[in-house]
Amino acid sequence: MRDLDLTSLRLFAAVCETRNMARAGEQQHIVASAISKRLAQLEDTVGVTLFERRRRGVIPTAAGEILLEHARAMLAAADRVERDMADYGTGIKGQVRLLATVSCMAESLPDDIASFLQVAEHRDIRVTVEESLSRDLVRSLREGSAPLGICWDAADLEGFQTRPYRSDALAAIVHPEHPLASQPDCTFEQTLEFDHIGLPGQTAVHTMLARAAAIIGKPMAYRVVVSSFDASLRCVRAHLGLAIVPREVVEPIYASVGVRVIPLTDSWAQRRFAICMRDEASLSPAARLLVDYLEQKAAG
Incomplete structure (x- = not known):
């Protein structure tokens, strides 16, 4: 298989979401005929049919649904690369993206992160926190679109590595x-x-x-x-x-x-809440610092 093109994947995801090439074109500021050509090339690249054409639009095939999952993860990763590189350009030496449930956000987590960022050694680290439902948080971790999450430890955390939180x-x-x-x-x-x-x-x-x-x-x-x-x-x-x-x-x-x-x-x-991740060894140094700090803060 030849290398996948991120632009084609972004257009593919837009068509899957809108079920219509014209609407996807309006959303992505590109004519429908250009999208159709891109998708034909994408189908040729992967070697399978990705859409069923219907009177009022298109729907993804079973293979298209699978590719859509991978495309979303790849596009999310590309967006994170862009943000991380932009942060380095402005002098930030590390960025951590963290998903947290409503309860965590309403309780001690904001204060714990604020105190983490006040430590002198952490002044070049940027932490972004997104509120998420437990099921969406777990799915994002499994898909690799987020490295860290904090949720109730009774959630489906099978296959994850965890640390205790509050x-x-x-x-x-x-x-x-x-x-x-x-x-x-x-x-x-x-x-x-x-x-x-x-x-x-x-x-x-x-x-x-x-x-x-x-x-x-x-x-x-x-x-x-x-x-x-x-x-x-x-x-x-x-x-x-x-x-x-x-x-x-x-x-x-x-x-x-x-x-x-x-x-x-x-x-x-x-x-009880848990800090969860797919693989602690693959975390960035900044993310590992945050995990250690939150665990120690909760224990203290």
Whole structure:
């Protein structure tokens, strides 16, 4: 197979996403006939048919879907090379890209990274952090489009190398007039008697709670579903229901928000987070420094 051309791969990915050469051309600022010629050359290079032509556009074949996965990883890697080289041109001597779940970003990770960057030896390192759902984070690591991630250690981390990070504990957040507000703690089962404020179905917290409710054999009654912890607290304050969120997110501000924090006594409510990577030996020196620092910071 001859060398693959990144421009052709970028056009190929655009056509896969839009299912239409004309729309892909508008997106990539190139005429559809030029895209068609590029894709014909790409099919000749790989030796297989990549698209099925249909009346209203095109769809990738099974081989095209496989190539699309590789193309996305290659394009992401090329973009990282471009960013890294640009950073060296401006004097930055290392760059680390880190994916982290919503809980990590809402708790201690921003402060830990800030303190890492304040160390004199790290002044030439740039850390970029992207918030991600656990499943998307794991997929990005497997595809090689990101070198590092931090997520709940109950995620599908098979095949990854991991280091321990921090932990948190889930709690029921309730309005001061809620029936549970006077209790020092409660079980998750007790909360199922009341309306909940939920997070989207793709989040780790939602998945954990749905699994626990299924084991108990009682349904969860969601009155509101919101996209963030902040929004769930506003709904609790409005007396729309209770929310199950990490105590560490709420405790610094609960007094000012006007809610009560009721710890859950269930064993699974104690969560641990892990720093995960495909191969620690392949990490850049800057990334290894960050991993070591975060592990030590959490242990301390």
